[in-house]
Amino acid sequence: MDFIFMLTRDDRTVTDCLDVLDTIEDLGITHIGFKDVGADPGTLARLHTRIKDMGATTYLEVVSTHRDQALASVRTAADLGVDWLMGGTWIEETLALLHGTSIGYLPFAGEPLGHPTRLAGTPDRIAADCRRAEAAGCAGVDLLAYRATDADPLDLVRAARAAITGRLVVAGSITGADQIQALAEAGADAFTIGSAAFDGSLQPHAGTLRSQLAPVVGL
Structure with a gap:
C-alpha cells in the first residue's frame, strides 16, 4: 500500500511547502501531494518541479465543493502536469x-x-459512485473514509473495494498505524497523511516532522 504524503494542513497547502521538501527529501517518500489552496500558482509550479526532481509521483487534490472552483483546480492540475488528480465530483467535465x-x-x-x-454516504451509495466513476473512465476513486458522517469508515472502504478494480486511495484524518493496517486489510491501494504529521498526531512525544513521518515510510 502506497503512502502519499500531503503537504497540507487543514486542507490547505502549507505556506512553507518548499522548505518542508528540504526537510524530508532523503526519507525516500515516493508519493507526494498538495492542494491548490494555500499557495500561489508560482509556488505550486516550483513545488511540483521539485517533487518530480526528487523522483516522486505527484498528486493534486481538489478542495472545493463548488463546481466552478473545483474545475479551476482541474485546470491547475493540467497546467502543472501532475501524475494524479484526486477529488471533485464533476466526473464528465473533469475528464x-x-x-x-x-x-x-x-x-x-x-x-x-x-x-x-x-x-456523507452509506456503503451502498459509495459502491454506486465507485461503479459510476469507473464506468465513466476514471482510474479509481478518492475516499474520505475516516471523515464519514453516515457509516463506519472501514465499511465504506470494503464497499468501494468490492465495487471497483481501479486505484482506491483513502484520504483524510488518518492518524496512526492501527488505521493504516486496517486500511490495508480492507483493500486500499494507498492512503494520505498531511495534517496528522504536521500537528504531531502520528508520534505525540516526538518533536520533528521527520520523526512523525519516518515510521509511516517504514510500514
Whole structure:
C-alpha cells in the first residue's frame, strides 16, 4: 500500500511547502501531494518541479465543493502536469478537461461537505459512485473514509473495494498505524497523511516532522 504524503494542513497547502521538501527529501517518500489552496500558482509550479526532481509521483487534490472552483483546480492540475488528480465530483467535465493528458483521475465517492471536508454516504451509495466513476473512465476513486458522517469508515472502504478494480486511495484524518493496517486489510491501494504529521498526531512525544513521518515510510 502506497503512502502519499500531503503537504497540507487543514486542507490547505502549507505556506512553507518548499522548505518542508528540504526537510524530508532523503526519507525516500515516493508519493507526494498538495492542494491548490494555500499557495500561489508560482509556488505550486516550483513545488511540483521539485517533487518530480526528487523522483516522486505527484498528486493534486481538489478542495472545493463548488463546481466552478473545483474545475479551476482541474485546470491547475493540467497546467502543472501532475501524475494524479484526486477529488471533485464533476466526473464528465473533469475528464473532458483532462483529455489528452496522462493524468489519472480519482474522483470523490460519496458526498463531500464543507471545509475541512466531511463525507456523507452509506456503503451502498459509495459502491454506486465507485461503479459510476469507473464506468465513466476514471482510474479509481478518492475516499474520505475516516471523515464519514453516515457509516463506519472501514465499511465504506470494503464497499468501494468490492465495487471497483481501479486505484482506491483513502484520504483524510488518518492518524496512526492501527488505521493504516486496517486500511490495508480492507483493500486500499494507498492512503494520505498531511495534517496528522504536521500537528504531531502520528508520534505525540516526538518533536520533528521527520520523526512523525519516518515510521509511516517504514510500514
